[in-house]
Amino acid sequence: MRLSGLAILSLVVACGGDDGSGYELGEEYAGDVAATSFDATATAFTHIAPAFEGARRDAFFVGDSIFDRNWVIAPSSTSGIDGLGPTFNQRSCSSCHSLDGRGRPPEPGQPMISSLVRLSVPGGDVDGGPVGEPVYGGQLNPLGILGVPGEGSAELSWDEVPGSYADGTSYSLRRPTVTFRDLAFGPLAAGTMTSVRVAPHVAGLGLLELVPEAAVRALADPEDADGDGISGRANQVWDVAAGATRLGRFGWKANQPSLRQQSAGAFLGDIGITSPLFPQQNCPRAQTACGAAPTGDPPDGVELEAGKLDDIEYYSMTLAAPGRRRVQDADVLAGKAHFKALGCAGCHTPVMVTGRSAAYPELDDLTIRPYTDLLVHDLGDGLADGRPDHAADGREWRTPPLWGIGLFQVTNGHTLYLHDGRARDLVEAVLWHGGEAEASRDGFRALSAAERAELLAFLESL
Ligand code: HEC
Ligand code: HEC
Ligand SMILES: [Ca+2]
Ligand SMILES: [Ca+2]
Structure with a gap:
C-alpha cells in the first residue's frame, strides 16, 4: 500500500x-x-x-472572484455585477476583508473604510434580534448611489487611559468615542445603541462552522458551575433559511449561525445586494429616494442569484x-x-x-x-x-x-x-x-x- x-x-x-x-x-x-x-x-x-483537489477547487475560485468584485449601480451593461446600494458601505467584500484579512478603525477625522457601526433601539425584533434604528436601520450606510443620499458618516476619537503592571512599568490604552456627522435624516432616535466593529479575518471559518453544535454547547457554563470565574454562553440566533433559532457562531457577538447567512447579510447590509436569503433592498421606510431607486434585475429577481451565494459560501467554507x-x-x-x-x-x-x-x-x-x-x-x-x-x-x-x-x-x-x-x-x-x-x-x-x-x-x- x-x-x-x-x-x-x-x-x-x-x-x-x-x-x-x-x-x-x-x-x-x-x-x-x-x-x-x-x-x-x-x-x-x-x-x-x-x-480540496481537482474539480473540488473550482467553486472556490469563482467565489474568490465574487468576493473581490466591485459591484456597480444598476442598470449596467455588464449584467450580474449590478445592484450596488441604494445605500452601502463598500463596493466589494475584499475592500473590508482585504486579502481575507483584518480591517481597521479609521484615523481621527477620517471616514470608516474597513469597519462599520451597528445601530439599534431597545427591544427585541420578531426574530429575537435587535430592532434597527427607525430611520437608519440596523447599520449606518455612509454611501448612496447617484440620487440617493448616504446616511452620514461615523468618526472615532481616542482618549488615553493609563495603567501599570505589577512591576511598576506603566502603559496606556486608548478608548474610542464615536461621533456621527452629516446624518441625512436628522439625529439618531433617543436611546440608540451603537457598536463599532472592524472586519475580522475570514480564514479557516468553515472549520468553525463544522464543529458540532453539541460540542460548543458542552463548553458553556452559564452559571459558572465549576467556579472558575468563567461562564460562557451560547448565542442563540435566527436562522433565516430554517425559520428557527440556532447556535450563533459568526460575527463579534456570534450573531450569525452560518457562513451562508453571514455572507448574504453582508451582501445586503454592507454592499446593498439582495439575495435569496435577504430579498428586500436595505431601505428603511423613511428613506424614500432609497426605496425608489432602480435595482439589479437578474433572472430570479434578486441581485445575487442562489448559485453565486453558493459559490461565496463554498469559498468561505474552504479557506484554509x-x-x-x-x-x-x-x-x-x-x-x-x-x-x-x-x-x-x-x-x-x-x-x-x-x-x-x-x-x-x-x-x-x-x-x-x-x-x-x-x-x-x-x-x-x-x-x-x-x-x-x-x-x-x-x-x-x-x-x-x-x-x-x-x-x-x-x-x-x-x-x-x-x-x-x-x-x-x-x-x-x-x-x-x-x-x-x-x-x-x-x-x-x-x-x-x-x-x-x-x-x-x-x-x-x-
Ligand atoms: C473570559 C474569556 C476570555 C479569557 C479568559 C481570555 N480571553 Fe482573550 N478574548 C476574549 C474575548 C471575548 C475577546 C474579544 C473581545 C473584544 O473584541 O472586545 C478576546 C480577545 C482577545 C485577543 C484579540 C483577538 C483579536 O482577534 O482581535 C487576544 C490577543 C486575546 N484575547 C488573548 C488572550 C490572552 C493572552 C488571554 C489570557 C491572558 C485571554 N485572551 C483570556 C475572551 C477571553
Ligand atoms: C464595510 C465593511 C465590510 C464589508 C464590505 C464586508 N464585511 Fe464581512 N464583516 C465586517 C464586519 C465589521 C464583520 C463583523 C460583523 C459583526 O460583528 O456583526 C464582518 C464579518 C464577516 C464574517 C464573519 C467573520 C467571523 O469571524 O465571524 C464573514 C464570513 C464575512 N464578514 C464575510 C463577508 C462577505 C462574504 C462580504 C461581501 C459580501 C463581506 N463580509 C463584506 C465588515 C465588512
Ligand atoms: Ca441593491
Ligand atoms: Ca442603514
Missing part, C-alpha cells in the same frame, strides 16, 4: 502527544493537515484548504486556516505555558474537532486549533458596547479565534486588535480583558517583562 504524504502526516498528527518540551506534535497545523496553509506572507489567509510559525522555539513554548497557567485557554479553547458533513467530506473529523470556544463572554465595562444582539447582552463578545493574529502586520499592514480595533498591539488586547477574564488579565499584569515577552512570542506564533 502506498500512502500519500498527506496521509502519512495525518497518521503522525493523529498519534500526537507531548514530547516533554510542551510542543505537541503537529500543533502547527491550525486546521489539521487537510486545511492548513503555510504561507507567512501577505497572502497567508487567501488559500483553499489543501485537501493559517499554519503556525516558530512552534518549537523556547520562548514560544514558555509563552504557551503562561497562556495555559493564566487561564486564557478557559475561553480561547486550543483544540476542537470538526464533525461530518455531506458537502465538505474533506473537512470531516479534523483536529483543529482555533483558540476559541465560539461562546460569548462578559469581558467587563471597558469593552462593553451596551448593545444586545440576540441572546448576547451588551457586555458579551464571542471569543475570537486566535489563529492568524500574528500575521496582520504582513497581511494588512497593522497590529490592531479587538472588535473595534482599539488595541494597538497584542499586549493592549490582553490588557483590555476584564469581566470573566479579569483574573487572566491580572495574572498577565503580574508577570515579569521577560514572561510577558514570552506570552507575546506565543501569540505572535499563532
